[in-house]
Amino acid sequence: MEETVKILIDELRVKIIDTLNLEDIMPDDIGENDQLIGGELGLDSIDVLELVMMIEKDYSVRIDNKELGAKVFANLRALAGYIQEKSPGLSH
Amino acid sequence: MGLITPVSRGVPETKASIMNGVRGIGPVTLFPVPRGRSLPVGEIHGSFEMDGLPRTHQFALIAAEEAMADSSDAPDAIVIGGTTGGMALTEEHLKRGDTSRELFKYHATGSVAEYLAARLKCRGPVITVSTACSSGTAALKVALEMLREGRARNILVGGADSLCRLTYYGFNALQLIDPAGARPLDVDRRGMTVSEGAGMLLLEGKDKVPDNAIAEILGAGLSCDAYHPSSPDPEGTGALAAMRAAIKDGCISASEIDYVNLHGTGTIDNDLSEARALDRLFVEDKPLLSSIKGAFGHSLAAAGAIEAVISAMSISDNFVPGNTGCKTPDPELRLNPVIEPMESDIQTVLSSSFGFGGNNASVVIGKPKKEGAAISSQGPSHLTIVGCACITGAGKTRMTEKAFSEGRSCKGILPDREVSKDLSPKTVRRIKRLSRLALSLAIAAHKDSGESDDPNSLFFGTGWGPLSNTYDFLTKLYESGEHFTSPTDFIGSVHNAPAGLLAIRFRARGPNITTTGGDYSFEQSLMTASLLTKERDDLILVVGADESHEILSGLFDDSVSGDQTPSDGGGAICLRRADTPSGLRLLPTFFEYSKGNPSIILSLIDSLGGPAKIKSKYGALLAGIPGSLRERGRDQLSQFLEGSGFGGPVIDYRRLTGEFASASAVAAVLAVCFAREGKIPEGLCGKKSSSLNGKGILIIGLGKFVTAVEVIT
Numbered sequence: 001m002e003e004t005v006k007i008l009i010d011e012l013r014v015k016i017i018d019t020l021n022l023e024d025i026m027p028d029d030i031g032e033n034d035q036l037i038g039g040e041l042g043l044d045s046i047d048v049l050e051l052v053m054m055i056e057k058d059y060s061v062r063i064d065n066k067e068l069g070a071k072v073f074a075n076l077r078a079l080a081g082y083i084q085e086k087s088p089g090l091s092h
Numbered sequence: 093m094g095l096i097t098p099v100s101r102g103v104p105e106t107k108a109s110i111m112n113g114v115r116g117i118g119p120v121t122l123f124p125v126p127r128g129r130s131l132p133v134g135e136i137h138g139s140f141e142m143d144g145l146p147r148t149h150q151f152a153l154i155a156a157e158e159a160m161a162d163s164s165d166a167p168d169a170i171v172i173g174g175t176t177g178g179m180a181l182t183e184e185h186l187k188r189g190d191t192s193r194e195l196f197k198y199h200a201t202g203s204v205a206e207y208l209a210a211r212l213k214c215r216g217p218v219i220t221v222s223t224a225c226s227s228g229t230a231a232l233k234v235a236l237e238m239l240r241e242g243r244a245r246n247i248l249v250g251g252a253d254s255l256c257r258l259t260y261y262g263f264n265a266l267q268l269i270d271p272a273g274a275r276p277l278d279v280d281r282r283g284m285t286v287s288e289g290a291g292m293l294l295l296e297g298k299d300k301v302p303d304n305a306i307a308e309i310l311g312a313g314l315s316c317d318a319y320h321p322s323s324p325d326p327e328g329t330g331a332l333a334a335m336r337a338a339i340k341d342g343c344i345s346a347s348e349i350d351y352v353n354l355h356g357t358g359t360i361d362n363d364l365s366e367a368r369a370l371d372r373l374f375v376e377d378k379p380l381l382s383s384i385k386g387a388f389g390h391s392l393a394a395a396g397a398i399e400a401v402i403s404a405m406s407i408s409d410n411f412v413p414g415n416t417g418c419k420t421p422d423p424e425l426r427l428n429p430v431i432e433p434m435e436s437d438i439q440t441v442l443s444s445s446f447g448f449g450g451n452n453a454s455v456v457i458g459k460p461k462k463e464g465a466a467i468s469s470q471g472p473s474h475l476t477i478v479g480c481a482c483i484t485g486a487g488k489t490r491m492t493e494k495a496f497s498e499g500r501s502c503k504g505i506l507p508d509r510e511v512s513k514d515l516s517p518k519t520v521r522r523i524k525r526l527s528r529l530a531l532s533l534a535i536a537a538h539k540d541s542g543e544s545d546d547p548n549s550l551f552f553g554t555g556w557g558p559l560s561n562t563y564d565f566l567t568k569l570y571e572s573g574e575h576f577t578s579p580t581d582f583i584g585s586v587h588n589a590p591a592g593l594l595a596i597r598f599r600a601r602g603p604n605i606t607t608t609g610g611d612y613s614f615e616q617s618l619m620t621a622s623l624l625t626k627e628r629d630d631l632i633l634v635v636g637a638d639e640s641h642e643i644l645s646g647l648f649d650d651s652v653s654g655d656q657t658p659s660d661g662g663g664a665i666c667l668r669r670a671d672t673p674s675g676l677r678l679l680p681t682f683f684e685y686s687k688g689n690p691s692i693i694l695s696l697i698d699s700l701g702g703p704a705k706i707k708s709k710y711g712a713l714l715a716g717i718p719g720s721l722r723e724r725g726r727d728q729l730s731q732f733l734e735g736s737g738f739g740g741p742v743i744d745y746r747r748l749t750g751e752f753a754s755a756s757a758v759a760a761v762l763a764v765c766f767a768r769e770g771k772i773p774e775g776l777c778g779k780k781s782s783s784l785n786g787k788g789i790l791i792i793g794l795g796k797f798v799t800a801v802e803v804i805t
């Protein structure tokens with residue numbers, strides 16, 4: 001996998017834990033292919049919105065409809081890939 | 093009736109505007125927004141700068157004065173739905189970093205109803221229902237039951253809310269706003285339009301229908317989804333339950349409904365779940381239906397009241413408002429709304445409002461019947477006490493009871509790890525202090541009861557609501573130049589957020605009401621519990637709690653700023669409704685406003701049965717005197733003691749519990765503890781412990797309001 005996406009995934013692990021106050025989760029606990037919503041992490045629609053806000057704030061990437069959200073939040077890889085593609089700071 | 097909305101001012105103008113399809117939605121001008129962030133709102137234009145009085149209060153007064161125009165008597169009681177209170181002014185002051193407490197004197201959500209009471213010279217109970225978007229309709233249910241129980245003969249009821257950054261940015265953070273303006277029921281709908289306004293109704297309970305009657309409240313119903321903090325149950329089960337409860341309460345059948353005034357906010361989820369509920373309610377053809385929120389926007393707590401007024405108008409004037417904003421009804425909804433306003437013979441209307449926390453309220457309004465509704469001559473009956481719990485700076489129930497019994501201070505703030513000890517990390521990760529207090533209290537009180545069934549009805553009283561969430565939301569908003577904030581904090585900032593979480597925890601699908609009124613919030617919740625739980629065998633939880641916030645508490649609460657030791661906590665009592673209550677039981681017995689009410693203490697003594705009865709019935713008195721009103725409170729207490737001749741132990745409890753709005757909830761729990769033991773501990777009597785000799789304990793609140801709750805065996 002591309003180096004930037006790998007770094008981004010690691011960054012996102014920490015940010016997700018931080019933003020959502022997941023006190024008993026370590027970054028390594030979130031596998032890059034793990035289901036983010038409704039999976040082991042127990043995240044729901046409110047958590048998604050919180051992450052959407054964080055992603056817009058930190059990466060200037062907007063996710064403003066449910067269908068896009070469902071695709072992008074499927075797992076960390078999908079999320080990192082989308083951010084990498086759309087972020088003005090990160091994309092080539 | 094009275095109205096002020098973004099579309100119109102006053103009832104006659106509203107009717108004309110509805111018939112002309114006027115739309116009151118446009119860009120926000122009330123506060124500047126960052127470029128590219130302008131969203132449509134329903135804003136009432138005009139000058140509302142009045143002596144530091146917030147918009148909400150002014151709207152409420154305008155509508156109330158219209159409703160009271162033909163009445164020479166003051167209302168016996170006032171019940172108002174509200175969410176924003178003085179927030180529009182408060183958030184300005186917080187943004188500027190103002191620290192003068194005077195600027196925040198109208199902040200409290202409960203201060204709108206109090207303001208009306210002062211202006212309209214009401215001396216009776218003043219209740220503020222704060223259940224987010226269902227508040228206005230829920231307030232109607234509370235008022236209806238007060239009339240039925242004979243607690244008041246005429247009541248001013250309604251709802252009022254104003255635009256503010258909190259709700260403007262909050263709903264947007266949840267992606268619930270339609271950038272094109274609300275299009276209820278439309279196939280392309282994308283959300284709601286935040287709006288403002290006030291609706292007021294003067295209700296009379298009489299044996300005969302008065303000549304000037306416009307319409308009749310036939311019935312109303314409440315329910316809770318117990319599903320999710322902010323999304324409705326997609327199947328509309330809770331909404332259906334509220335509608336069915338209202339229809340049953342009105343002694344009619346669904347087929348008699350001529351028009352349904354929808355909640356219809358225009359969000360994808362609400363309109364769908366509401367449609368599903370209506371599918372199940374009307375097995376055959378559906379009646380005429382429409383949402384007015386495409387024209388009026390969603391004015392939160394005011395919406396239910398404004399829509400009740402419009403429903404009453406549709407009955408008295410035989411018309412149906414059009415569903416403005418809907419071009420192509422969404423086929424998935426299977427609803428055929430009235431698009432253009434039309435004339436039609438309307439006898440009976442169903443109007444519903446659904447709010448955060450899965451809070452649902454419905455009301456059925458009809459043409460005034462020839463006979464009046466039956467008004468109970470029995471009066472309210474006691475609720476059996478089955479469990480209780482409290483939290484103060486001294487600790488949880490046992491620790492607080494011990495310290496209090498020894499006359500030691502319980503002031504302080506119990507560390508969060510103690511409060512949350514019995515709550516799982518998963519439960520608490522995104523809930524802040526007030527919700528943690530409420531959950532911990534409710535779980536403990538239920539456990540103390542030993543009852544195997546879960547409570548069905550929940551009542552929560554809070555003076556100031558979730559301060560941490562409110563502060564954090566606004567701080568994040570301002571720090572980012574009003575670009576970013578927290579959706580979680582917004583959802584958690586509504587006064588009824590804790591009660592919504594309790595409903596999910598206990599799967600409690602019955603009535604769920606949050607009340608707010610400063611130092612008398614818990615008494616309001618007890619009164620509401622007494623009014624709204626008529627089903628035999630109902631298990632009920634009543635919780636009162638307030639959190640101490642290091643910045644906001646001192647700004648908002650004069651009693652807090654006057655005390656050296658920040659304190660918080662609360663109490664919870666688990667109750668059961670029984671046919672013949674026996675054993676330890678409780679009843680809120682008195683609630684009056686002291687302003688312009690010089691004989692209020694005489695009234696109190698009278699309501700308790702007079703001096704002889706007071707002396708024979710009560711073995712101790714717990715008196716709540718808020719720190720900011722010490723002089724008035726002590727005066728009132730002296731009057732009571734002189735007038736009643738009561739000679740037993742008198743405990744000025746706030747000196748020990750600390751100053752926070754829900755201290756009376758702690759007092760009530762301690763009263764239960766002492767009553768269970770049959771004595772008042774020596775640390776509180778100044779001599780050896782005082783046996784109650786089978787008598788009860790009276791808990792009175794003093795100051796701005798005078799309240800009484802009795803705990804008897």
